[in-house]
Amino acid sequence: MVLRTAGGRLSLLVFLWSVAVVLGQYGWSVTYTTRSICTLKGSTVNLSSSYTYPSGTVTSTFWFIKTFDVENYVNLRNDSDYNGRVTYHSDKTNGHTLTITDLRESDSATYKFRFITDQTGGKYFGNPGVTLSVTGLLVKVTPPTVTEGQKVTLTCSTTCTLGDNPTYVWYKNGHVTTKSTSLFLNPVSSEDAGRFSCSVEGHEDLHSVEETLTVTCEDV
Structure with a gap:
Protein backbone atom coordinates (compact mmCIF):
# COMPACT_ATOMS: atom_id res chain seq x y z
CA MET A 1 0.00 0.00 0.00
CA VAL A 2 1.37 3.40 -0.97
CA LEU A 3 -0.16 6.65 0.18
CA ARG A 4 0.66 9.96 -1.48
CA THR A 5 -0.33 13.54 -0.96
CA ALA A 6 -1.60 15.64 -3.85
CA GLY A 7 1.97 16.77 -4.36
CA GLY A 8 3.13 13.20 -4.81
CA ARG A 9 5.10 12.87 -1.60
CA LEU A 10 5.27 9.44 -0.07
CA SER A 11 3.42 9.20 3.19
CA LEU A 12 3.79 6.74 6.03
CA LEU A 13 0.44 7.67 7.57
CA VAL A 14 -1.05 4.26 7.04
CA PHE A 15 -2.30 1.95 9.75
CA LEU A 16 -1.96 -1.61 8.40
CA TRP A 17 -3.61 -4.80 9.53
CA SER A 18 -2.84 -8.27 8.19
CA VAL A 19 -3.13 -8.87 4.46
CA ALA A 20 -6.64 -10.04 3.58
CA VAL A 21 -7.00 -12.87 1.10
CA VAL A 22 -10.56 -13.64 0.06
CA LEU A 23 -10.87 -16.99 -1.64
CA GLY A 24 -13.83 -18.04 -3.75
CA GLN A 25 -14.73 -21.43 -5.15
CA TYR A 26 -13.35 -22.82 -8.41
CA GLY A 27 -10.48 -20.39 -8.72
CA TRP A 28 -12.26 -17.08 -8.00
CA SER A 29 -10.44 -14.81 -5.55
CA VAL A 30 -9.70 -11.22 -4.58
CA THR A 31 -6.66 -10.28 -2.51
CA TYR A 32 -6.48 -6.91 -0.75
CA THR A 33 -3.04 -5.55 0.09
CA THR A 34 -4.25 -4.11 3.40
CA ARG A 35 -7.30 -4.54 5.59
CA SER A 36 -7.41 -1.15 7.29
CA ILE A 37 -6.07 2.32 6.54
CA CYS A 38 -6.15 5.47 8.65
CA THR A 39 -5.15 8.68 6.90
CA LEU A 40 -5.64 12.44 6.94
CA LYS A 41 -8.49 14.48 5.58
CA GLY A 42 -7.33 16.31 2.46
CA SER A 43 -4.69 13.73 1.50
CA THR A 44 -4.68 11.11 -1.27
CA VAL A 45 -4.88 7.34 -0.75
CA ASN A 46 -4.32 4.25 -2.89
CA LEU A 47 -6.30 1.05 -2.24
CA SER A 48 -4.89 -2.01 -4.00
CA SER A 49 -6.16 -5.47 -4.85
CA SER A 50 -5.44 -8.36 -7.20
CA TYR A 51 -7.78 -11.05 -8.48
CA THR A 52 -7.93 -14.49 -10.11
CA TYR A 53 -10.63 -16.29 -12.10
CA PRO A 54 -10.84 -19.71 -13.74
CA SER A 55 -11.59 -18.83 -17.38
CA GLY A 56 -12.89 -16.25 -19.83
CA THR A 57 -12.06 -12.59 -20.30
CA VAL A 58 -12.58 -9.80 -17.77
CA THR A 59 -14.94 -7.20 -19.20
CA SER A 60 -15.37 -4.86 -16.23
CA THR A 61 -13.52 -4.00 -13.01
CA PHE A 62 -14.52 -1.46 -10.40
CA TRP A 63 -14.67 -0.56 -6.70
CA PHE A 64 -17.85 0.10 -4.77
CA ILE A 65 -19.23 0.90 -1.33
CA LYS A 66 -22.94 1.09 -2.17
CA THR A 67 -25.54 -1.32 -3.53
CA PHE A 68 -29.08 -0.33 -4.48
CA ASP A 69 -30.39 -3.90 -4.67
CA VAL A 70 -29.23 -7.42 -5.56
CA GLU A 71 -26.52 -7.28 -8.26
CA ASN A 72 -26.79 -3.49 -8.51
CA TYR A 73 -23.39 -2.30 -7.33
CA VAL A 74 -22.57 1.40 -7.68
CA ASN A 75 -19.27 1.91 -9.50
CA LEU A 76 -17.37 4.43 -7.40
CA ARG A 77 -16.53 6.44 -10.53
CA ASN A 78 -20.27 6.96 -11.02
CA ASP A 79 -20.95 7.91 -7.41
CA SER A 80 -21.70 11.64 -7.16
CA ASP A 81 -20.03 11.78 -3.73
CA TYR A 82 -16.71 11.00 -5.43
CA ASN A 83 -17.12 13.07 -8.59
CA GLY A 84 -13.72 13.97 -10.02
CA ARG A 85 -11.80 12.40 -7.13
CA VAL A 86 -11.51 8.75 -8.23
CA THR A 87 -8.99 7.13 -10.58
CA TYR A 88 -8.53 3.44 -11.46
CA HIS A 89 -5.18 1.86 -12.40
CA SER A 90 -4.83 -1.71 -13.72
CA ASP A 91 -1.77 -3.77 -14.63
CA LYS A 92 -1.10 -6.88 -16.71
CA THR A 93 -0.94 -9.16 -13.66
CA ASN A 94 -4.56 -8.52 -12.61
CA GLY A 95 -3.63 -5.88 -10.09
CA HIS A 96 -6.05 -3.01 -9.59
CA THR A 97 -5.57 0.22 -7.62
CA LEU A 98 -8.17 2.75 -6.57
CA THR A 99 -6.90 6.31 -5.99
CA ILE A 100 -9.06 8.80 -4.08
CA THR A 101 -7.92 12.41 -3.85
CA ASP A 102 -8.94 15.26 -1.53
CA LEU A 103 -10.15 12.82 1.12
CA ARG A 104 -13.11 13.75 3.28
CA GLU A 105 -14.16 12.32 6.62
CA SER A 106 -17.36 11.15 4.90
CA ASP A 107 -15.17 8.88 2.71
CA SER A 108 -14.67 6.63 5.72
CA ALA A 109 -16.19 3.32 4.61
CA THR A 110 -15.41 -0.25 3.56
CA TYR A 111 -14.33 -0.45 -0.09
CA LYS A 112 -14.71 -3.64 -2.13
CA PHE A 113 -13.45 -4.67 -5.54
CA ARG A 114 -15.67 -6.36 -8.15
CA PHE A 115 -14.93 -7.83 -11.56
CA ILE A 116 -17.07 -9.30 -14.31
CA THR A 117 -16.08 -11.74 -17.05
CA ASP A 118 -17.70 -12.78 -20.31
CA GLN A 119 -18.62 -16.19 -18.87
CA THR A 120 -22.15 -17.03 -17.70
CA GLY A 121 -22.34 -16.21 -14.00
CA GLY A 122 -18.78 -14.91 -14.16
CA LYS A 123 -19.09 -12.14 -11.58
CA TYR A 124 -17.25 -11.83 -8.29
CA PHE A 125 -16.36 -9.39 -5.53
CA GLY A 126 -14.10 -9.84 -2.54
CA ASN A 127 -14.96 -9.68 1.13
CA PRO A 128 -14.18 -8.20 3.60
CA GLY A 129 -12.75 -5.29 1.60
CA VAL A 130 -10.59 -2.42 2.81
CA THR A 131 -11.76 -0.27 5.71
CA LEU A 132 -10.72 3.34 5.17
CA SER A 133 -10.83 5.79 8.08
CA VAL A 134 -10.29 9.47 7.30
CA THR A 135 -9.48 11.78 10.17
CA GLY A 136 -9.01 15.48 10.71
CA LEU A 137 -6.68 16.92 13.33
Whole structure:
Protein backbone atom coordinates (compact mmCIF):
# COMPACT_ATOMS: atom_id res chain seq x y z
CA MET A 1 0.00 0.00 0.00
CA VAL A 2 1.37 3.40 -0.97
CA LEU A 3 -0.16 6.65 0.18
CA ARG A 4 0.66 9.96 -1.48
CA THR A 5 -0.33 13.54 -0.96
CA ALA A 6 -1.60 15.64 -3.85
CA GLY A 7 1.97 16.77 -4.36
CA GLY A 8 3.13 13.20 -4.81
CA ARG A 9 5.10 12.87 -1.60
CA LEU A 10 5.27 9.44 -0.07
CA SER A 11 3.42 9.20 3.19
CA LEU A 12 3.79 6.74 6.03
CA LEU A 13 0.44 7.67 7.57
CA VAL A 14 -1.05 4.26 7.04
CA PHE A 15 -2.30 1.95 9.75
CA LEU A 16 -1.96 -1.61 8.40
CA TRP A 17 -3.61 -4.80 9.53
CA SER A 18 -2.84 -8.27 8.19
CA VAL A 19 -3.13 -8.87 4.46
CA ALA A 20 -6.64 -10.04 3.58
CA VAL A 21 -7.00 -12.87 1.10
CA VAL A 22 -10.56 -13.64 0.06
CA LEU A 23 -10.87 -16.99 -1.64
CA GLY A 24 -13.83 -18.04 -3.75
CA GLN A 25 -14.73 -21.43 -5.15
CA TYR A 26 -13.35 -22.82 -8.41
CA GLY A 27 -10.48 -20.39 -8.72
CA TRP A 28 -12.26 -17.08 -8.00
CA SER A 29 -10.44 -14.81 -5.55
CA VAL A 30 -9.70 -11.22 -4.58
CA THR A 31 -6.66 -10.28 -2.51
CA TYR A 32 -6.48 -6.91 -0.75
CA THR A 33 -3.04 -5.55 0.09
CA THR A 34 -4.25 -4.11 3.40
CA ARG A 35 -7.30 -4.54 5.59
CA SER A 36 -7.41 -1.15 7.29
CA ILE A 37 -6.07 2.32 6.54
CA CYS A 38 -6.15 5.47 8.65
CA THR A 39 -5.15 8.68 6.90
CA LEU A 40 -5.64 12.44 6.94
CA LYS A 41 -8.49 14.48 5.58
CA GLY A 42 -7.33 16.31 2.46
CA SER A 43 -4.69 13.73 1.50
CA THR A 44 -4.68 11.11 -1.27
CA VAL A 45 -4.88 7.34 -0.75
CA ASN A 46 -4.32 4.25 -2.89
CA LEU A 47 -6.30 1.05 -2.24
CA SER A 48 -4.89 -2.01 -4.00
CA SER A 49 -6.16 -5.47 -4.85
CA SER A 50 -5.44 -8.36 -7.20
CA TYR A 51 -7.78 -11.05 -8.48
CA THR A 52 -7.93 -14.49 -10.11
CA TYR A 53 -10.63 -16.29 -12.10
CA PRO A 54 -10.84 -19.71 -13.74
CA SER A 55 -11.59 -18.83 -17.38
CA GLY A 56 -12.89 -16.25 -19.83
CA THR A 57 -12.06 -12.59 -20.30
CA VAL A 58 -12.58 -9.80 -17.77
CA THR A 59 -14.94 -7.20 -19.20
CA SER A 60 -15.37 -4.86 -16.23
CA THR A 61 -13.52 -4.00 -13.01
CA PHE A 62 -14.52 -1.46 -10.40
CA TRP A 63 -14.67 -0.56 -6.70
CA PHE A 64 -17.85 0.10 -4.77
CA ILE A 65 -19.23 0.90 -1.33
CA LYS A 66 -22.94 1.09 -2.17
CA THR A 67 -25.54 -1.32 -3.53
CA PHE A 68 -29.08 -0.33 -4.48
CA ASP A 69 -30.39 -3.90 -4.67
CA VAL A 70 -29.23 -7.42 -5.56
CA GLU A 71 -26.52 -7.28 -8.26
CA ASN A 72 -26.79 -3.49 -8.51
CA TYR A 73 -23.39 -2.30 -7.33
CA VAL A 74 -22.57 1.40 -7.68
CA ASN A 75 -19.27 1.91 -9.50
CA LEU A 76 -17.37 4.43 -7.40
CA ARG A 77 -16.53 6.44 -10.53
CA ASN A 78 -20.27 6.96 -11.02
CA ASP A 79 -20.95 7.91 -7.41
CA SER A 80 -21.70 11.64 -7.16
CA ASP A 81 -20.03 11.78 -3.73
CA TYR A 82 -16.71 11.00 -5.43
CA ASN A 83 -17.12 13.07 -8.59
CA GLY A 84 -13.72 13.97 -10.02
CA ARG A 85 -11.80 12.40 -7.13
CA VAL A 86 -11.51 8.75 -8.23
CA THR A 87 -8.99 7.13 -10.58
CA TYR A 88 -8.53 3.44 -11.46
CA HIS A 89 -5.18 1.86 -12.40
CA SER A 90 -4.83 -1.71 -13.72
CA ASP A 91 -1.77 -3.77 -14.63
CA LYS A 92 -1.10 -6.88 -16.71
CA THR A 93 -0.94 -9.16 -13.66
CA ASN A 94 -4.56 -8.52 -12.61
CA GLY A 95 -3.63 -5.88 -10.09
CA HIS A 96 -6.05 -3.01 -9.59
CA THR A 97 -5.57 0.22 -7.62
CA LEU A 98 -8.17 2.75 -6.57
CA THR A 99 -6.90 6.31 -5.99
CA ILE A 100 -9.06 8.80 -4.08
CA THR A 101 -7.92 12.41 -3.85
CA ASP A 102 -8.94 15.26 -1.53
CA LEU A 103 -10.15 12.82 1.12
CA ARG A 104 -13.11 13.75 3.28
CA GLU A 105 -14.16 12.32 6.62
CA SER A 106 -17.36 11.15 4.90
CA ASP A 107 -15.17 8.88 2.71
CA SER A 108 -14.67 6.63 5.72
CA ALA A 109 -16.19 3.32 4.61
CA THR A 110 -15.41 -0.25 3.56
CA TYR A 111 -14.33 -0.45 -0.09
CA LYS A 112 -14.71 -3.64 -2.13
CA PHE A 113 -13.45 -4.67 -5.54
CA ARG A 114 -15.67 -6.36 -8.15
CA PHE A 115 -14.93 -7.83 -11.56
CA ILE A 116 -17.07 -9.30 -14.31
CA THR A 117 -16.08 -11.74 -17.05
CA ASP A 118 -17.70 -12.78 -20.31
CA GLN A 119 -18.62 -16.19 -18.87
CA THR A 120 -22.15 -17.03 -17.70
CA GLY A 121 -22.34 -16.21 -14.00
CA GLY A 122 -18.78 -14.91 -14.16
CA LYS A 123 -19.09 -12.14 -11.58
CA TYR A 124 -17.25 -11.83 -8.29
CA PHE A 125 -16.36 -9.39 -5.53
CA GLY A 126 -14.10 -9.84 -2.54
CA ASN A 127 -14.96 -9.68 1.13
CA PRO A 128 -14.18 -8.20 3.60
CA GLY A 129 -12.75 -5.29 1.60
CA VAL A 130 -10.59 -2.42 2.81
CA THR A 131 -11.76 -0.27 5.71
CA LEU A 132 -10.72 3.34 5.17
CA SER A 133 -10.83 5.79 8.08
CA VAL A 134 -10.29 9.47 7.30
CA THR A 135 -9.48 11.78 10.17
CA GLY A 136 -9.01 15.48 10.71
CA LEU A 137 -6.68 16.92 13.33
CA LEU A 138 -7.94 18.46 16.54
CA VAL A 139 -5.94 20.25 19.23
CA LYS A 140 -6.93 19.29 22.77
CA VAL A 141 -5.81 21.64 25.54
CA THR A 142 -5.82 20.12 29.04
CA PRO A 143 -6.98 21.99 31.02
CA PRO A 144 -8.42 24.59 28.58
CA THR A 145 -8.01 27.45 31.08
CA VAL A 146 -5.07 27.56 33.46
CA THR A 147 -3.45 29.85 35.98
CA GLU A 148 0.17 30.91 35.71
CA GLY A 149 2.48 28.36 37.25
CA GLN A 150 0.29 25.36 36.43
CA LYS A 151 0.96 22.65 33.86
CA VAL A 152 -0.88 22.43 30.53
CA THR A 153 -0.73 19.70 27.85
CA LEU A 154 -1.60 20.19 24.20
CA THR A 155 -2.35 17.05 22.18
CA CYS A 156 -2.92 16.69 18.43
CA SER A 157 -5.88 14.33 18.39
CA THR A 158 -7.23 12.05 15.63
CA THR A 159 -10.28 9.80 15.38
CA CYS A 160 -8.21 6.80 14.23
CA THR A 161 -4.62 5.69 14.76
CA LEU A 162 -2.09 7.01 12.27
CA GLY A 163 0.76 4.55 11.74
CA ASP A 164 4.49 4.89 12.31
CA ASN A 165 4.17 7.21 15.32
CA PRO A 166 3.99 10.45 13.35
CA THR A 167 5.70 13.62 14.54
CA TYR A 168 3.41 16.62 14.96
CA VAL A 169 4.35 20.16 14.03
CA TRP A 170 3.04 22.77 16.46
CA TYR A 171 2.06 26.33 15.61
CA LYS A 172 1.35 29.29 17.84
CA ASN A 173 -0.49 32.21 16.26
CA GLY A 174 0.36 30.74 12.85
CA HIS A 175 4.11 30.30 13.45
CA VAL A 176 5.98 27.01 13.94
CA THR A 177 7.10 26.51 17.54
CA THR A 178 8.30 22.90 17.84
CA LYS A 179 7.95 19.33 16.60
CA SER A 180 6.82 16.72 19.11
CA THR A 181 4.09 14.18 19.85
CA SER A 182 2.55 16.45 22.48
CA LEU A 183 3.30 19.96 23.70
CA PHE A 184 3.90 20.43 27.43
CA LEU A 185 4.01 23.84 29.09
CA ASN A 186 5.19 23.51 32.68
CA PRO A 187 5.01 25.91 34.32
CA VAL A 188 2.79 27.95 32.03
CA SER A 189 3.00 31.75 31.92
CA SER A 190 0.80 34.48 30.49
CA GLU A 191 3.22 34.70 27.55
CA ASP A 192 2.19 31.15 26.53
CA ALA A 193 -1.40 32.20 25.84
CA GLY A 194 -2.41 32.19 22.20
CA ARG A 195 -3.94 30.27 19.31
CA PHE A 196 -2.44 26.80 18.80
CA SER A 197 -2.76 24.40 15.88
CA CYS A 198 -0.94 21.30 14.65
CA SER A 199 -0.09 19.30 11.53
CA VAL A 200 1.70 16.04 10.77
CA GLU A 201 5.31 16.32 9.64
CA GLY A 202 5.37 15.82 5.88
CA HIS A 203 1.78 17.07 5.60
CA GLU A 204 2.20 20.61 6.88
CA ASP A 205 -0.44 21.80 4.42
CA LEU A 206 -3.11 19.84 6.34
CA HIS A 207 -3.59 21.92 9.49
CA SER A 208 -5.91 21.40 12.41
CA VAL A 209 -8.28 24.16 13.39
CA GLU A 210 -6.85 26.57 15.96
CA GLU A 211 -7.53 26.16 19.65
CA THR A 212 -7.11 29.05 22.11
CA LEU A 213 -5.09 28.65 25.30
CA THR A 214 -6.11 31.11 28.01
CA VAL A 215 -3.75 31.78 30.90
CA THR A 216 -4.97 33.79 33.88
CA CYS A 217 -2.70 35.62 36.33
CA GLU A 218 -2.14 34.25 39.82
CA ASP A 219 -4.02 35.95 42.59
CA VAL A 220 -1.79 38.25 44.61
